Amino acid sequence: MNSSYSYGADADTRPAQRAIRVFVAEDHKITLWGLQRLIDANSPRMEVIGTASSHAELMNHDAIPNADVILLDLDLGGEDTGASLASLRLHRALLGDVLGVLTNGSPSAVSRQADPDAERIASLTPREREIVVTMVRSSGAKQLSVADELHMSEHTLRNHLTTIYSKLCVHGRLELHVYATAHGLGAATRSRVDA
Secondary structure: OOOOOEOOOOHHHOOOOOOEEEEEEOOOHHHHHHHHHHHHOOOOOEEEEEEEOOHHHHHHOOOHHHOOEEEEOOEEOOEEOHHHHHHHHHOHHHHOOOOEEEEOOOOOOOOOOOOHHHHHHHOOOHHHHHHHHHHHHOOOOOHHHHHHHOOOOHHHHHHHHHHHHHHHOOOHHHHHHHHHHHOOHHHOOOOOOOO
16 A cells, blocks of 8 residues: 545544444455454444455445445555546445545545644654564564564664654554555665664
């Protein structure tokens, strides 16, 4: 995934008495799992009403008309789903009262104020960005092998991760992976920067 998720509409306009119904279209299982957990953590304000991991599932899922927000991976199952976004917007009957479609490839069209995520990401040093990229790319690897790949000790890696977690307001490797993937940090070009 590349680029940050952005809002297509302001979800704060939903009635307070009903949960915001979120549909998640994402083909990376760990990212899908993490996004579902983050949304579930906001219960009863938000709930996941359906998921899709392919373009076909997205276009044919029964839960789409009931969604308030659709979280859409623009490279869903290796297919460019940008055309799906246009198709979803054209078929208003299909979408019903959807308030917004969130994508991972378009800049925010709504936010006119400072983006706290952009500020957090900008606070990362080049070395910290390299560590994030390597952590995402090596999501199943032991921390020691990640440290070896980065040419540092495991202790030094832990120190860097503590700083990164603090800067990005995440807790642990799973949240870092979800955050980095959602904000395009895992797709950055790796450049060797000395610690």
